[in-house]
Amino acid sequence: MDTLIWLIPLALVMGALGLLFFLWTLRSRQYDDLEGAASRILFDDDRPKKGHAR
Amino acid sequence: MSTALRLDAATCEHCGGPSAGRFCCTGCEGAHALVAGLGLDAFYRRRDAADGSLRPAEAPAADFGPLAPVNADGTRTLELMVAGLTCGACIWLVEQALAAEPDVLKARANLSTRRLSVTFRGEASRANDLAGLVARLGFRVAPFSPACLKATEDAEGRELTRALGIAAFGAMNVMMVSVAVWAGGDMGDATRHAFHWLAALIGLPTVLVGGWPLFRSAWRGLRAGRLNMDCAVSLGVIATTVMSLSETLRNGDFTWFDGATALVALLLAGRYLDRAARRRARQSVAELLALQDGHVTVMGEERPVPAEQVRPGARILVASGERLRLDAVLDAGTASLDCSASTGESLPREFRAGEALPAGAVNMGAPFTATVTAAMADGSLAAMARLLERAEQTRGRFVSIADKAASIYVPIAHVVAVATFLGWWLLAGVTWQAALVPAVAALIITCPCGLAIAVPAVQVVTVGALFRRGVLVASGTALERLASADHVVLDKTGTLTEGKPQLLSGTWTARDLREAASLARASRHPLAKALVRACPVAPVLDGVTEVPGQGLEAGGARLGRAEFCGLRPDPSGMSLHFVRPGAAPVVFRFADQLRPDAAEAVAAFHRLGLTVELLSGDAEPKVAEAARAAGIGHFTATADPAAKAARIEALKREGRRVLMVGDGINDAPALALAHVSAAPGEGTDLAQTASDIVLRAEGLTPLAEAVARARFAQRLAQQNIAGAFGYNLVAVPVAVAGFATPLIAALVMASSSLAVTLNALRAGSRRIRWTP
Numbered sequence: 001m002d003t004l005i006w007l008i009p010l011a012l013v014m015g016a017l018g019l020l021f022f023l024w025t026l027r028s029r030q031y032d033d034l035e036g037a038a039s040r041i042l043f044d045d046d047r048p049k050k051g052h053a054r
Numbered sequence: 055m056s057t058a059l060r061l062d063a064a065t066c067e068h069c070g071g072p073s074a075g076r077f078c079c080t081g082c083e084g085a086h087a088l089v090a091g092l093g094l095d096a097f098y099r100r101r102d103a104a105d106g107s108l109r110p111a112e113a114p115a116a117d118f119g120p121l122a123p124v125n126a127d128g129t130r131t132l133e134l135m136v137a138g139l140t141c142g143a144c145i146w147l148v149e150q151a152l153a154a155e156p157d158v159l160k161a162r163a164n165l166s167t168r169r170l171s172v173t174f175r176g177e178a179s180r181a182n183d184l185a186g187l188v189a190r191l192g193f194r195v196a197p198f199s200p201a202c203l204k205a206t207e208d209a210e211g212r213e214l215t216r217a218l219g220i221a222a223f224g225a226m227n228v229m230m231v232s233v234a235v236w237a238g239g240d241m242g243d244a245t246r247h248a249f250h251w252l253a254a255l256i257g258l259p260t261v262l263v264g265g266w267p268l269f270r271s272a273w274r275g276l277r278a279g280r281l282n283m284d285c286a287v288s289l290g291v292i293a294t295t296v297m298s299l300s301e302t303l304r305n306g307d308f309t310w311f312d313g314a315t316a317l318v319a320l321l322l323a324g325r326y327l328d329r330a331a332r333r334r335a336r337q338s339v340a341e342l343l344a345l346q347d348g349h350v351t352v353m354g355e356e357r358p359v360p361a362e363q364v365r366p367g368a369r370i371l372v373a374s375g376e377r378l379r380l381d382a383v384l385d386a387g388t389a390s391l392d393c394s395a396s397t398g399e400s401l402p403r404e405f406r407a408g409e410a411l412p413a414g415a416v417n418m419g420a421p422f423t424a425t426v427t428a429a430m431a432d433g434s435l436a437a438m439a440r441l442l443e444r445a446e447q448t449r450g451r452f453v454s455i456a457d458k459a460a461s462i463y464v465p466i467a468h469v470v471a472v473a474t475f476l477g478w479w480l481l482a483g484v485t486w487q488a489a490l491v492p493a494v495a496a497l498i499i500t501c502p503c504g505l506a507i508a509v510p511a512v513q514v515v516t517v518g519a520l521f522r523r524g525v526l527v528a529s530g531t532a533l534e535r536l537a538s539a540d541h542v543v544l545d546k547t548g549t550l551t552e553g554k555p556q557l558l559s560g561t562w563t564a565r566d567l568r569e570a571a572s573l574a575r576a577s578r579h580p581l582a583k584a585l586v587r588a589c590p591v592a593p594v595l596d597g598v599t600e601v602p603g604q605g606l607e608a609g610g611a612r613l614g615r616a617e618f619c620g621l622r623p624d625p626s627g628m629s630l631h632f633v634r635p636g637a638a639p640v641v642f643r644f645a646d647q648l649r650p651d652a653a654e655a656v657a658a659f660h661r662l663g664l665t666v667e668l669l670s671g672d673a674e675p676k677v678a679e680a681a682r683a684a685g686i687g688h689f690t691a692t693a694d695p696a697a698k699a700a701r702i703e704a705l706k707r708e709g710r711r712v713l714m715v716g717d718g719i720n721d722a723p724a725l726a727l728a729h730v731s732a733a734p735g736e737g738t739d740l741a742q743t744a745s746d747i748v749l750r751a752e753g754l755t756p757l758a759e760a761v762a763r764a765r766f767a768q769r770l771a772q773q774n775i776a777g778a779f780g781y782n783l784v785a786v787p788v789a790v791a792g793f794a795t796p797l798i799a800a801l802v803m804a805s806s807s808l809a810v811t812l813n814a815l816r817a818g819s820r821r822i823r824w825t826p
Contacts, residue, residue: 018223
């Protein structure tokens with residue numbers, strides 16, 4: 001049973017980290033445009049190119 | 055997919071619409087050159103579909119400068135609503151094209167909300183160039199209005215996402231601990247106690263935070279004196295949590311935190327999906343409304359002014375084909391206005407100088423100036439909008455089937471739970487803590503988990519299926535009301551008919567039409583547009599000059615009024631004359647015609663057992679003819695808005711549940727009063743706001759299908775509720791007898807939810823039998 005002393009807090013900490021990560025994704029508005037995100041991933045150059053028309 | 059270099063393709067290379075040459079119009083040619091010049095022609099390979107909707111229209115009228123406020127760091131951000139964004143390639147094109155501008159720092163388009171944010175450095179007037187750039191690509195832009203913002207900025211939705219994430223997360227972790235307890239029969243007392251506390255540590259905050267949206271809705275219902283589904287759910291969740299806490303304190307065999315948290319997570323998932331489906335519909339409605347440009351050309355102002363800002367006494371210029379947005383009197387000369395939106399008349403009416411012009415009418419003749427008599431907020435349109443609000447309040451609150459079931463179900467479940475508690479405590483003589491366990495087990499097993507997602511699941515699937523067919527259901531209870539409708543009241547102009555002039559067959563030849571349509575391409579006049587619609591492949595002609603209110607001229611050819619073409623005056627109004635050197639004069643006649651599917655839709659309503667009547671503001675012969683052609687027996691002509699509303703009231707008194715369909719300003723009060731209402735997508739914004747359903751698709755048959763689908767959905771919801779009841783008949787005695795463990799409860803809950811969801815998926819089946 002000694003292992004539980006370690007494993008349970010470890011599980012809780014890892015869980016809390018996961019939760020914090022979720023809250024961060026929510027705060028940075030990553031769920032606002034799910035359709036757009038699904039399409040964007042297909043394009044390599046999704047970062048707008050700076051510079052001039054060629 | 056469009057291929058970039060198919061030289062004599064039958065479709066336009068830019069918009070994909072029908073075309074004689076490479077491009078259907080100069081706008082598309084310019085857009086293609088622009089895209090190619092930016093090195094973005096990969097767009098044409100990447101996009102999903104090209105249906106001709108990407109044809110650049112005239113530049114946006116609004117002044118976008120004031121819409122680009124300065125940020126803290128000196129840059130400006132412009133928010134636009136962009137219609138026509140349909141796939142990832144579109145957002146890619148828009149973002150890349152804007153980013154190529156040297157002063158643009160950031161451009162981001164949102165595919166779900168059609169919102170484009172552009173951050174740039176420089177003068178406010180640059181906003182007009184940037185909006186113009188997007189418009190030149192073929193997308194229609196409008197200011198991101200507060201209405202759009204309301205439909206898309208969805209604070210409640212975000213809160214729901216957060217609650218769902220936390221609840222799902224907590225439920226999984228509590229389950230992990232619970233499984234250890236279920237499996238660990240040989241677990242020591244102290245260890246089990248520690249696990250109980252661990253479950254409580256995770257479970258309590260999860261229930262509190264995750265359950266908050268449910269508790270709040272339950273509280274709102276209670277305060278309004280209504281026992282809704284959320285009440286039942288909240289009580290079940292809270293009772294389970296309290297019982298589990300009591301079991302934790304006394305170190306009982308099991309805690310039930312897993313059940314409580316899983317229940318919360320499931321319910322939130324149902325609610326999240328429900329909201330997402332409706333949000334999509336609401337956004338599309340807001341998009342349609344935003345595109346109805348609300349800008350007015352005021353004499354003496356450099357740029358168009360938003361209609362709300364025009365003061366009485368201002369002189370405004372109304373171009374051909376433009377909709378008059380304010381009450382005004384005609385300054386000089388005569389004007390020909392299509393008043394169908396405000397009166398239902400299908401023929402344009404002539405107005406003389408000094409006559410009052412109705413707001414909402416469309417200019418069918420030459421541009422004219424008029425003096426505004428009332429500001430937007432005091433005008434006739436605003437008065438109508440206030441009337442609507444009152445009518446909507448009297449519509450009263452509709453009790454949904456889920457709430458009806460809950461009001462029967464909740465008292466029974468609670469009586470059973472209390473009886474179980476008293477029975478075990480007083481008759482069987484166990485401690486009150488021990489008696490709490492079977493009582494709460496009965497509560498959580500009956501807890502309308504299946505019931506609470508039974509109805510939303512069906513609605514989500516149905517609203518989604520209808521959305522794909524162009525029927526936007528924005529109101530939460532509209533589907534149920536649609537299912538119970540038994541009488542259809544149709545407006546004529548714009549609803550049963552197209553609401554815009556259509557070319558009638560005549561003595562002209564295909565060649566005449568093609569040549570005339572080439573000329574007509576240069577004009578915005580409604581009849582010219584109708585001619586182009588009749589012959590979309592007509593090539594573009596250079597050197598066309600328009601004489602406002604008279605006609606078009608190119609070379610020796612003239613298209614327009616009879617006098618303009620040197621012919622004898624033609625009093626019929628809805629016609630265009632066409633003369634060319636060396637050919638006999640040709641006349642094209644137009645009329646507002648029935649929608650092609652009008653008779654079919656009426657027949658479909660009849661088959662569904664609904665009676666249909668026609669209620670129009672137009673003159674009797676026209677209404678009678680339309681009714682006969684569409685197969686409608688009962689009709690009323692020359693009905694003004696009050697008469698329309700009165701007719702709906704009368705039908706309601708007879709106990710009929712009326713589905714009202716209308717597009718005009720004059721229909722709005724009737725739409726708001728009806729049991730359920732629908733407006734075509736090209737209808738006036740007032741009619742769309744007053745309606746529960748907006749038809750983006752052409753024609754009325756989608757509405758008949760929507761009725762059938764709503765009924766099917768209602769049947770499925772009833773089946774689901776019955777199924778949930780059936781489950782309880784078996785499960786409750788087990789729980790009352792004290793045999794239920796959290797494991798059994800979890801199994802029952804999961805399997806009933808699964809059964810209900812699978813049944814609900816049938817609502818989206820591609821083909822439902824609605825034409826017997």
